[in-house]
Amino acid sequence: MNEPILSIKNAVKRYGSVNALDGVNLDVAEGEFLTLLGPSGSGKTTLLSAIAGFIALDEGTLALRATDITGKPPEHRDFGMVFQGYALFPTMTVRENVGFPLKIRKRPPAEIKKRVSEALEMVQMSDFADRMPSQLSGGQQQRIALARAMSFDPQILLLDEPLSALDKKLRADLQWELKDLHQKLGVTFIYVTHDQDEALSMSDRIVILKDGAIQQEGDPNTLYDQPRNRFVADFLGKSNFLEAAVIAGNGPAYQCDSKGALFTLNTQEPCRTGETITLALRPERLRLGLPGAELVSATVKQVSYLGERCQVLVMREGGEELLISRPTWKTDIVPTPGLQVSIGWDADAPVVLAPA
Amino acid sequence: MPRVHEKVSYWMLVLPALSIMVCFYILPVLGIWEIAFTEPETGVGNFVKMAGSNAVKTSFVITFRVAAITTVGCLILGYIVAYAISNFATRLTPLMVALVILPFWVSVLIRSFSWIVLLGRSGLVNDALIHAGMIERPLRLMHNELGVLIAMIHVMLPFAVLPMLTNMRGISGIYVQAARSLGASEWTSFRQVYFPQTLPGVLSGALLVFVLSLGFFVTPALLGGGRVLMISEYITYQIQEFLNWGLGSALSVALLVATALVLLISARFVNLRATLLERK
Ligand SMILES: Nc1ncnc2c1ncn2[C@@H]1O[C@H](COP(=O)(O)OP(=O)(O)OP(=O)(O)O)[C@@H](O)[C@H]1O
Ligand SMILES: [Mg+2]
Numbered sequence: 001m002n003e004p005i006l007s008i009k010n011a012v013k014r015y016g017s018v019n020a021l022d023g024v025n026l027d028v029a030e031g032e033f034l035t036l037l038g039p040s041g042s043g044k045t046t047l048l049s050a051i052a053g054f055i056a057l058d059e060g061t062l063a064l065r066a067t068d069i070t071g072k073p074p075e076h077r078d079f080g081m082v083f084q085g086y087a088l089f090p091t092m093t094v095r096e097n098v099g100f101p102l103k104i105r106k107r108p109p110a111e112i113k114k115r116v117s118e119a120l121e122m123v124q125m126s127d128f129a130d131r132m133p134s135q136l137s138g139g140q141q142q143r144i145a146l147a148r149a150m151s152f153d154p155q156i157l158l159l160d161e162p163l164s165a166l167d168k169k170l171r172a173d174l175q176w177e178l179k180d181l182h183q184k185l186g187v188t189f190i191y192v193t194h195d196q197d198e199a200l201s202m203s204d205r206i207v208i209l210k211d212g213a214i215q216q217e218g219d220p221n222t223l224y225d226q227p228r229n230r231f232v233a234d235f236l237g238k239s240n241f242l243e244a245a246v247i248a249g250n251g252p253a254y255q256c257d258s259k260g261a262l263f264t265l266n267t268q269e270p271c272r273t274g275e276t277i278t279l280a281l282r283p284e285r286l287r288l289g290l291p292g293a294e295l296v297s298a299t300v301k302q303v304s305y306l307g308e309r310c311q312v313l314v315m316r317e318g319g320e321e322l323l324i325s326r327p328t329w330k331t332d333i334v335p336t337p338g339l340q341v342s343i344g345w346d347a348d349a350p351v352v353l354a355p356a
Numbered sequence: 357m358p359r360v361h362e363k364v365s366y367w368m369l370v371l372p373a374l375s376i377m378v379c380f381y382i383l384p385v386l387g388i389w390e391i392a393f394t395e396p397e398t399g400v401g402n403f404v405k406m407a408g409s410n411a412v413k414t415s416f417v418i419t420f421r422v423a424a425i426t427t428v429g430c431l432i433l434g435y436i437v438a439y440a441i442s443n444f445a446t447r448l449t450p451l452m453v454a455l456v457i458l459p460f461w462v463s464v465l466i467r468s469f470s471w472i473v474l475l476g477r478s479g480l481v482n483d484a485l486i487h488a489g490m491i492e493r494p495l496r497l498m499h500n501e502l503g504v505l506i507a508m509i510h511v512m513l514p515f516a517v518l519p520m521l522t523n524m525r526g527i528s529g530i531y532v533q534a535a536r537s538l539g540a541s542e543w544t545s546f547r548q549v550y551f552p553q554t555l556p557g558v559l560s561g562a563l564l565v566f567v568l569s570l571g572f573f574v575t576p577a578l579l580g581g582g583r584v585l586m587i588s589e590y591i592t593y594q595i596q597e598f599l600n601w602g603l604g605s606a607l608s609v610a611l612l613v614a615t616a617l618v619l620l621i622s623a624r625f626v627n628l629r630a631t632l633l634e635r636k
Contacts, residue, residue: 052533
């Protein structure tokens with residue numbers, strides 16, 4: 001990575017006995033779309049507020065382009081911020097809202113006027129300049145909030161669950177628009193969400209938080225294909241978990257035994273013979289076969305159709321439930337509850353998870 | 357059918373209070389209007405006399421001046437209190453709110469007498485100042501407009517704090533955060549973003565205090581010591597001392613009309629329904 005635009009070192013924030021941030025280290029690259037993803041209470045808002053300067057860290061430092069900004073007040077950081085509740089000033093018109101950061105910076109009126117119209121055009125809201133925020137729909141307010149946060153060319157744009165209050169369709173539209181804007185403007189985005197699909201579809205890089213600590217970071221593909229631990233595998237997409245004993249082999253191919261089912265595992269993770277490992281298996285990597293054709297025998301418990309895919313929940317003989325996702329067009333087997341089947345997977349499908 | 361039934365039970369519920377209001381308030385007020393136009397003889401004589409009287413004019417000026425200064429004083433002090441309570445959340449917040457309401461449990465009469473004990477020639481304040489060597493002879497702190505104002509501001513303060521508090525507690529802290537992230541200093545955020553949002557509360561408080569102050573009797577009478585004749589005390593004089601029912605009633609009518617005018621004019625700026633009826 002080139003020199004990071006923002007560098008967070010060992011950030012700690014405590015609220016009583018809760019560690020809202022528990023030693024976060026993170027470098028943000030210039031121009032990237034970085035997403036902070038995590039369940040409720042994982043510290044996403046706390047981290048974003050610390051970056052914005054609204055809360056002071058108990059420990060750790062923040063640096064912008066190698067200059068320390070740990071104690072700098074928010075108004076001198078020059079970061080645009082879009083809030084979950086939009087936070088448009090209710091006493092000002094749309095135009096005044098968008099022009100606010102420019103007025104504060106004492107730009108000449110002609111320039112303010114020009115840049116406000118540009119910003120409104122950018123979010124396709126030029127016709128609404130003279131309305132009050134209360135006269136706009138949620139999606140429109142969100143666009144204005146975005147225009148306002150961008151109108152002064154901020155160093156970084158911080159977005160705290162900006163789309164979570166909108167309905168599904170509008171959210172999808174705005175996701176495209178945001179991504180588009182990001183590409184057009186080249187500004188660094190730090191985006192908070194607890195919606196994994198949103199994170200996967202929009203981000204250059206995702207940081208997964210839990211209990212104030214980073215679980216894993218990487219581009220969407222890597223995170224999805226190589227989750228490091230059980231939490232990541234389960235939080236980002238769905239996963240099946242299998243316990244297996246390594247009985248032979250020394251990298252990259254091992255022989256494994258999961259309750260009598262013997263299979264080959266291909267992995268870069270070093271494993272020791274005799275150790276028990278936890279494997280994550282994505283539902284779409286599991287195959288459904290006739291009884292005896294695959295590795296594990298099972299009985300179909302439930303089937304749900306989701307349009308282009310269907311999900312089959314099976315109960316493994318003497319063991320756990322497994323979820324399989326398969327294209328609906330596959331009709332070699334028509335799964336119905338009670339049907340005897342067998343389940344298989346490729347040698348490189350399982351991911352070895354770090355011990356909990 | 358159920359609609360008719362609903363209407364009947366609505367009126368049944370309203371009736372007791374309404375009849376008390378009609379018997380003991382509306383009818384007497386109408387009586388006063390009648391007296392104003394009929395005593396000692398039918399016509400507008402009382403009003404002509406009133407308009408020509410310098411004493412009445414002075415009394416009206418004092419009344420409006422005291423009400424105005426009380427309002428401004430209450431707004432400034434009340435704004436600070438309401439701001440502190442709603443913006444610095446601590447475990448003490450409920451206690452602070454209780455302290456604002458607490459004075460309502462003590463009669464105005466007692467609160468006004470307490471001010472006499474404090475502000476009198478040899479009251480606690482003067483005694484303390486003399487003992488501390490800061491003054492040689494007692495200050496005149498009461499039986500003048502200063503004393504009336506001090507006590508009035510104290511009595512009226514909760515009426516200013518409560519509407520402002522309600523208003524401010526409804527303002528999310530995220531607006532000021534947003535303003536600061538956009539480059540505004542703490543002070544600029546307050547002035548340009550927070551303060552405009554509190555104006556409805558400020559206007560409600562102002563209206564409430566001003567209107568109540570216009571007709572207030574006990575506190576000005578006690579602390580003014582007869583030297584600060586506000587209109588309500590002037591009316592009492594006319595009726596009790598001079599048995600001048602006609603002029604007294606005419607003054608009451610004038611005060612009522614003046615108050616109504618204040619309400620009417622302010623209705624253009626303030627949402628009266630929200631101010632007077634629907635306070636949460
Ligand atoms: N002002 C505060 N006082 C006390 N505890 C707080 C405060 N703010 C946050 N916390 C705690 O810190 C932890 C992290 O909170 P944070 O708001 O960062 O979570 P989040 O990831 O943004 O969650 P969500 O998705 O629900 O918005 C939580 O356990 C929360 O209860
Ligand atoms: Mg949050």
